[in-house]
Amino acid sequence: EAQVTQNPRYLITVTGKKLTVTCSQNMNHEYMSWYRQDPGLGLRQIYYSMNVEVTDKGDVPEGYKVSRKEKRNFPLILESPSPNQTSLYFCASSFTGDGGFFGPQHFGDGTRLSIL
Amino acid sequence: QKEVEQNSGPLSVPEGAIASLNCTYSDRGSQSFFWYRQYSGKSPELIMFIYSNGDKEDGRFTAQLNKASQYVSLLIRDSQPSDSATYLCAVRGGMSNTGKLIFGQGTTLQVKP
Numbered sequence: 761e762a763q764v765t766q767n768p769r770y771l772i773t774v775t776g777k778k779l780t781v782t783c784s785q786n787m788n789h790e791y792m793s794w795y796r797q798d799p800g801l802g803l804r805q806i807y808y809s810m811n812v813e814v815t816d817k818g819d820v821p822e823g824y825k826v827s828r829k830e831k832r833n834f835p836l837i838l839e840s841p842s843p844n845q846t847s848l849y850f851c852a853s854s855f856t857g858d859g860g861f862f863g864p865q866h867f868g869d870g871t872r873l874s875i876l
Numbered sequence: 877q878k879e880v881e882q883n884s885g886p887l888s889v890p891e892g893a894i895a896s897l898n899c900t901y902s903d904r905g906s907q908s909f910f911w912y913r914q915y916s917g918k919s920p921e922l923i924m925f926i927y928s929n930g931d932k933e934d935g936r937f938t939a940q941l942n943k944a945s946q947y948v949s950l951l952i953r954d955s956q957p958s959d960s961a962t963y964l965c966a967v968r969g970g971m972s973n974t975g976k977l978i979f980g981q982g983t984t985l986q987v988k989p
Contacts, residue, residue: 791975793975793976793977795977802964802979802980802981802982803920803964803977803979805976805977808974808975808976810975816974818976819976848917850919850920852977854975856975860969861907861908862908862968862969862975864908864910864922864925865910865922865977866922867912867919867920867921867922868919869918869919870917870918870919872917
């Protein structure tokens, strides 16, 4: 089954304790992205990756890191989490075609993070 | 001006009716247009995408795109209570073309039995 898998689904932690949210896709997609969703602010892109070893900032990158060492994995790292990073996080992936074409993005089930 | 605008609703329709959801976007260079359905606390689920002007039908869903007016809509025929959700319009491409999806705030649809 084609899917984007995120772990953990839920996490409650404390300020300053480093955490990693994993994301893996089995569709051989080149493009992967992280979003956060907050009430009243909608879905906002944190980081994205066009392919292996190619990552770039989205709209709200502060406080986050990513890496793309393998095509299927795109982990999101919070080095020193703070309460304002409490949110619902989604990983997504899509194929890319010629001429800058991007296919539809498929989303993981989400990770609800609470930073106390 | 927001990049992608939707009426937040709620839009309430009786079961069996046609629900019409609308979205406008600001970047004339946008290339791809998507409708996602999202139930509370769940992930966005892709239901339609459209790349060219005109209509695209898939089952009970029809997406309509008018690039000249920078307008995209979603029609849901024979609405069912299970269609009650938030519908997110998303736009991709445009001047920067980083592949980023730009989402509207979403329209809440309520289908009443």
